Amino acid sequence: MRILVISDTHGYVSPAMEIYRNQHEIEPIDCIVHLGDLVSDARALKARLHAEVISVKGNMDGSHSEEDYKILTTEYGNLLLCHGHMQNVKYDTQNLLYRAEELGCKAALYGHTHIPSFVDANGIYLLNPGSLSLPKGGNPGSYAMIETSSEEFRATILFEPPKKPKVTGGYLRDLLNNSDRA
Template identity: 55%
Template sequence: MRILVFSDTHGKIDKAVEIYHQLQEIDLIIHLGDLWNDAKRLKELLPVSLLSVRGNMDGAFSREEYQIFETEYGKIYLSHGHMENVKQGLDHIMYKAESLGCRAVFFGHTHIPLFRQVEGLYLLNPGSLSLPVGGRKGSYAVVTITCDSLNASILYEEAPQTQKTESGFLKNLLNNSDRF
């Protein structure tokens, strides 16, 4: 199974659609929140199955805002990450995933790409395609799953990212606060 993973598109899905069309043999898209409507639009536009979770900008403030995705490799915990305070550290999200018998965690919220294995648990954050932080280019992930393995690559958009300042006190507070 080959999975395309996005997070934190924040209303800008043109690049996501373009990337999907450039890649071959994608079996599933996973969208990890911010914005829920982006996931719905991608599902309407693209001829592929899509799983998604809600993020802090989608009004998701329940500890139950996650999904367990069953694969041939094992369970994968899908969450935006804001309710597990991933900006403060990964312990909470790791404990939650392990308590649910998951072998991997896919999350967003930080806008910073990450793929690593910690104590047998894979952690994947595709970063943000439309609003990356720290001068990075927009990023996404491609994951290949078999019964024996989970392999992921963090990929970056080709064109240099132009940083656009988003306005609005409440929007910035919600997006950048670990309390939400």
Template identity: 40%
Template sequence: MRILVVSDTHGDLERFDRVLSKLEKESPVDMIVHCGDCYEDALNIRMSCGIPVAAVKGNCDHEFSETGFLLLATEAGDFLVTHGHMENVGQDLQRLYYKALENDCIGALFGHTHRGVFTEIDGVYLMNPGSLSRPRDGSGGSFGIIETDDDQVCGKIYRYKEFTEGQAAGPSGGLRPKSGRLRRLLNDSDRL
């Protein structure tokens, strides 16, 4: 499964439309995940593009949900999708990491900070695609691609300017095998 991950579009879908148009021509995606702010943008994307869209509400969405997250099933395992403000991702990723573990997820997709990052902590993949319209990391805007198959996860953050000026969004970051979730769960059993 090939997933386009975006967040924090805040009503500005111009760059998103350019990214999706290029992806459709060069390397189509199977799904789009919008990690909140603004949920209405995700609804507009869903109506206009014909690709399945999974979305959560963020702190700038007037009526954000009580749970604030959803579970996205992939061939490699489930991903937790959240905006991140309720997990305090602006400070660190520890609460997000444990929330992914507690929900038996292999990873988490989140936003809120407007800063792109893809990392792995003890076998749990964490991706914040940054923001295409309001970046706070000097990137000029970014988005993420996650690719999964039966036992591997691959992910990469793409900078908008580099991508639109020629960089293809093919497989990247190296395929990584899933690692021992059961071992980690037992080691962290005091969290249960």
């Protein structure tokens, strides 16, 4: 199974749409997992891309319940999907790890911090894709790709390429840069 994992888009879905299209061309993506903030973004992605999108509510969606999570069943095993704010992931991931263990999950996918992270915590993978639209920690926008099989869970955090600044230098420079000279 191949899964695109995003979180914390906060109303800005264009980068996620471009990433989905580019990654889907390389190899088909089975589903997109959106880990909250905002659920309306997940609905927009589903409508615009005609892709399977699995989403959970985040704190900006008004979620204030420990029950705002989903479990995604893969051939590798169950994956816990949550935003992470109810598990206090901005301070540490211990509560998230306990929740995954409680629910019999082999991995927990979460957002909320806007900082990408991927660790193996005593045999349970904890994955935060970071944020595409509001990255923190000096990182560019980020997302994750997961590939699962019955024996393996592989996750990679990927970063958006840096944006080239638009150079403007007045009328003459713009005229030369925009001409059709070779």
